[in-house]
């Protein structure tokens with residue numbers, strides 16, 4: 001029989017590592033499938049999905065700038081995708097389009113399983129209140145931290161995310177929104193979900209938020225350490241970039257589609273080596 005077909009849809013898409021990640025997973029899990037890149041025109045996301053479904057496609061990952069459109073297109077949504085307001089994983093089944101968001105669980109699995117750091121009763125600080133921050137809310141809250149603070153340049157956006165978190169929280173997590181200057185005390189985990197790293201900038205936060213037990217996590221990754229991680233390093237913090245999140249969100253999508261959970265450790269090492277040799 002023909003292999004099951006999957007794609008990653010975005011614009012641009014040429015840089016996406018998802019095809020090689022899923023090819024690796026398919027290999028180690030012995031799955032009869034193919035996974036390709038699909039460049040959708042900026043005004044043609046829904047039409048591209050429709051054509052792919054028509055051709056028998058089973059599922060798709062969705063990346064920039066289509067995660068909100070994928071959310072709107074889904075006929076069914078997971079709770080974490082509902083709260084995220086964005087979808088990165090589509091599954092096609094007859095007339096149904098199931099939408100999920102695996103970014104947050106990818107982040108949490110990278111921290112809890114790969115880095116071996118439990119988040120229960122910890123103090124978590126999320127920097128940024130854009131799409132990436134919103135996408136990771138529910139999985140982070142599900143770990144039942146003691147406190148969850150969202151800081152953002154634009155306070156109103158952080159406040160909006162806290163309202164969402166209140167609606168979905170179980171009431172035991174202390175929630176707070178603030179601006180950079182109002183942050184106080186040390187945190188166990190500080191996640192950079194701002195796009196400041198793209199311009200090699202750091203949100204202007206105090207060095208006193210970090211100590212040697214703080215995990216500083218940047219959702220971005222690349223050949224060079226981000227400005228946020230360099231800043232955290234000068235405070236002696238533990239450091240982690242977003243490569244693990246990328247691999248783990250892919251593993252969760254693969255699990256949704258195939259019902260098999262791929263091993264990720266070997267692939268992480270391979271991708272890390274490839275980054276470092278760039």
Ligand code: NDP
Pocket residue numbers: 103127128129130131132133152153154157193194195196197198201202203219220221242243245246249
């Ligand atoms: P958005 O545009 O939705 O949000 C950007 C956020 O960054 C806002 O909170 C914005 O603040 C803040 N910001 C932008 N510039 C600055 C600056 N110079 N100083 C301080 N804050 C700033 O972007 P996304 O949420 O989609 O993406 C954020 C990052 O996360 C990107 O770097 C992206 O690459 C990464 N990412 C990584 C993933 C992974 O798998 N590793 C998955 C998804 C995203 P304001 O509200 O005030 O404008």
